[in-house]
Amino acid sequence: MAILNLLFATRNVPGIENIDVAEAHGIYKGVRKAVTMERQAVIDEIKASGLRGRGGAGFPTWIKWNGLPKNYTAPHYVICNADEGEPGTYKDRELMLKQAHTLVEGMIIAGYATYSKVGYIYIRGEYVEPAWQVRKAIDQAYKAGYLGKNILGVDGFDFDLHIHMGAGSYECGEESALMSSLMGERGNPRLKFPHAPLPTVEGVWKSPTLINNVETYCAAGWIIANGSENYAKLGTERSKGTKIISVSGHIRRPANYEVEMGTPLLDLITEAGGVIGGGLKAVVPGGSSVQIVPADRLGPINLDYESCGANGTLLGSGGFMVFNDRTDIVLLMKRTSEFYAHESCGKCTPCREGTRWLFKILDRITSGGGRDGDIELLLNVCSNIDGRSYCGLGDAAAWPIVGAIKAFRPEFEYWIKYKKSPVGASALPPSPEVVNPLLLQAAAAHG
């Protein structure tokens, strides 16, 4: 089992939140090295490392960095997407709590490489505790001369870093919606490439903008400090380095595990202490937006972009949820669809209406009102959402349902035919003291 703590190397060092301890452990070495390099050489180093975006999409990082104009004539912005919201993911939370200096370092390097003078860290409003650590890291970095004017004595290298707090919206983790929110608007997504320019050409305030995830900036800092060759030698051909996987659900030791790309999925379950409360039934490897994989199909999957993609799921953001055999997949999908119905921003009709219909149909089925043809109806609604909205939220609402029907169709059929859960004792409980009317219906259906 390849647990490799690159980004998490110092996560349990006492006092690591203080800059003197952080510097003593090699954080900020990357900035000192970067400012001695040509800006293009920094981008080339990221390219050589093979780093891909860690927020979920896996887009090659260097292409974004290389896409901004290479001069200071107009303002550019560097944005960190710390609006971690994907169900099952909590890696950015831990990175900000314990490795805030690593994040600040990565963003300073990005500011240098992309001729940007201002950076924003967009942190979800709920993450007050991690945000305080980032505040502390920024304040200390200013004092130590890593932020501000003429950083580390480099004439003309100015970089200011600000925190922008969200206020409760999953949608704002989508980059175009995040830009709307940063500009003080509702978090609605914007028209995207190829219908509109890329953010690197026209992002916030119509200026060239770089947006990366927390983990991506942390990895970029590591790569500059330790050399791209040391990063690129890890992982698989097209997925380099490490990935932090947030393990949760029915698992003995839930935690963030930083693993080498290409690690067999089942090894991670073993490393995390195995399944609790029953046998292994299914895994969602990359956050609630990706397809659920039944236990008997997990064997060939490795934790990298290609292997997950080839096996009908996605590595996504690394929100790795494990479910035991007492879990009712239909109830799980009902809860998933409720999430997307709540979080749909309402801009695009297929997503706004479709996510609610998915929830209503699944709620009806799990309340004992399932009808013949409901499965086809669900698939029909899914196919009318998928690919028909501005951003990926609609797709993300459809994929897990389609995946679950493909993998667990008999469970849906059982619910529709017998009006009760196929696994009897459900992990999503109807409790004897139900007050909530929605759950009351579900409880009645369980009889």
Next chain:
Amino acid sequence: MSTSTSSNSESLREPAPAPVPETRFSAQAHAELDEIAGHYPERKAACLPALWIAQREYGGSLTSAAIQETANALGLSYAEVEGVATFYTMYNTVPRGRHHLEVCTCLSCAVNGAYDIVHKLEHELGIGIGETTPDGEFTLSEAECLDFCGAATIMQVGDKYFGNLTTENIMGLIDELRASESYTPAKLADSIVKILQPGSSITGGGSYTPESLELPAGPML
């Protein structure tokens, strides 16, 4: 969607009468807003921070007067600011209790007993989702994923996450909260406003002191 935290049904309330103008932003609040607005190339971008300031100044919820004062401070229309305030779940467009209990019931929490905890709270406090106890002490909500899934079940109260909750330990926490002043909606807003201000890790804010920013040793999710 009757189970949602913030709910669309709340934002579909009756149209409010024109607000009676109030000026509850202190001089310090205006100074904070001006400083934060300076982080952006245009003042409108400070809309989210301004609403956090308003939520603090108005004691934890955004009345129509609060939205009007925010709009005035930013030079925006009432409708524009209200549109933003009603989009985000953490802006309270209806009053909340002194402690807003937001229990995460998303996937990992749901399979680890989150609904049992919700039902226990409903039973013990005598309120349903979205309701407030008659003494104004607690408001109960279901939250969408709070992203601390390794410590399921999670509950956010004010600016703090409480993890590893069970039906056994939840009522002990409720008793502690009754005696506490630290995790109110206004304190949450104050913490966030302070986080937005450079240098505040030295002065603290909300329920935070500089000392509380020291991380505990050993593993922590």
